[in-house]
Amino acid sequence: MSGQWRGMAARLVADGALTAEWEPVFEGLPRAGFLPDLFWQHHVATGEVEAVDRMRDPRRWREAADSVHPLVTQWDDGEHEGPGRGRVASSSASAPPVVAAMLRDLTVRSGQRVLEIGTGTGWNAALLASRLGAENVTTVEVDTSVAAAARGALERQGLGAVTVVCGDGFQGYPARAPYDRIIVTCGVHTFPRAWWEQCRPGGVIVVPWGTRFTPTEATVALTVAEDGRSASGTFKDLVQFMSLRAQRRAVPEYADYVTTESRDEAERSATTLTLAETIGGEWDSSRLVLGLLVPDCTVVLDEPQEGQRPVWLCSVADDRSWACVLFREDRQHSTVYQYGDRRLWDEVEAAYGWWREQGRPGLGRLGLTVDDDGHHVWVEK
Known part of the structure; x- marks a missing residue:
């Protein structure tokens, strides 16, 4: 583990994004172990994207791998080739502060079973597996090549018992339901019934949820009702995730x-x-x-x-x-x-x-309820 990665983990703890229970897991599984030789570093402040090639500059590659920046690992659903920027980023390794905060909001406990929607590099699934046991983690990825690469990375880390499924995450994965927790690592604006139906009453679903209005989304932690017919909770942090492929935001002509x-x-x-x-x-x-x-x-x-x-x-x-x-x-x-x-x-x-x-309520006062009638937004007084 590099000193840069250890230092970032310490800062995340100080900022409250990384909890004490997650700190040793985070430190023990650096993001670098799940990244391809070529990725693109996304500088959030400027919007610029920079190609980073391990073969050409291993020091720069490691520096970017251990940074706080999100990293694009695939363009255009795998059709893009070469070091240039593609049209649509289609897979990534999320920014470590966002990963830490979402795991914090998931509030997992030992022995719980978790479904992840959007495997990506496999790093998030590995963190969950290290904390809960690989046999308790199921992750679904729509892209065949991305799923295969993640499966290989998990095996190299000794976490091959994680169930990696290539399929449509919008349908969940009923074969291993019910789950105690569900975590979604792609942005959605339509919430499928399958997710709360496959989560136990009292279980928690953490998802980046937004609208078609702009790319700005917010994570929300929803608790499944005791009757299993709805889920509700408050928004947590503003984010921007790659959308679920079926829900990408099309720019009007x-x-x-x-x-x-x-x-x-x-x-x-x-x-x-x-x-x-x-x-x-x-x-x-x-x-x-x-x-x-x-x-x-x-x-x-x-x-x-x-x-x-x-x-x-x-x-x-x-x-x-x-x-x-x-x-x-x-x-x-x-x-x-x-x-x-x-x-x-x-x-x-x-x-x-x-x-x-309403007093310009921020995310802490804004909440979301999802049920068979759609989504309902509310404000806490």
């Missing part, structure tokens, strides 16, 4: 929404809200709140041009409603154009007003 007719018929108005206080902050809970309150809508932020920044809101339902706000931070008002059955910016303003009236 401009031509599908903004036709000559819709441009001519769009209603013009103005808003005093700014981009920064609504949807401009990538790590701001307002993005999550607005997404919860303005359903079936996605946001596209254009590059600034001529002193203004166009922001598009598109309905992902069949109605093709859209809105465009030309934000001007140097003016009191910004111009708004809206078209379709929905007035999407009006919905955003109403949602923002509600959030402000």
Whole structure:
């Protein structure tokens, strides 16, 4: 174990992300033991992605492996080749602080059985197996090559008794149910019934949950009700995970929404809200709140041009409603154009007003309940 990894583990303990029970497990299983020779380091602060090749620069590879940054390990569902950046990141090794916090929120106890959705490199499954016993861990991965690589890494670590399944994690894995805990390592905006049905009453499900509004998500720890028909809990931390493949956030095509007719018929108005206080902050809970309150809508932020920044809101339902706000931070008002059955910016303003009236509740006061009727968001007083 490198001194860099040991030092990071100590910092995570000091920050409260890594609990005392997880500290020796974390220290004993560095992320480096589960990584391929070539990966891409994602610098969260800048958004830049850097290829790191073990064969070319082993020192840099180890430094990145033991860093706090998330690492992309596959692009474009395995179709991408070479050291360049692909189009869509499709598998990764999550940032250690996020991994530690989610394991903390899972509140596992000795002897419990855990289902993981999204095996990835196998590192998270290995941490669970080291703490609970490999025979108590089942992990599901949709990608055949990713599952095979993870299985090999687990065997090299002496944890080959972990059950690695290649399949659709959205269906869970009923063959080994019921589980005491379920942990999901991919972002979702639709919560499948299979997960709470395969978890024991009183069990905990930790999942990065978000909306189609923006990529911003939040982890939530849901406790399964005693009757097994629902699960409920509060949001924990803002995150951005790769989406479950069937739920990837598609960027709308401009031509599908903004036709000559819709441009001519769009209603013009103005808003005093700014981009920064609504949807401009990538790590701001307002993005999550607005997404919860303005359903079936996605946001596209254009590059600034001529002193203004166009922001598009598109309905992902069949109605093709859209809105465009030309934000001007140097003016009191910004111009708004809206078209379709929905007035999407009006919905955003109403949602923002509600959030402000509630005292701008953060994640600790916002909760989620899932049942057969869908998802329900609530605010703790």
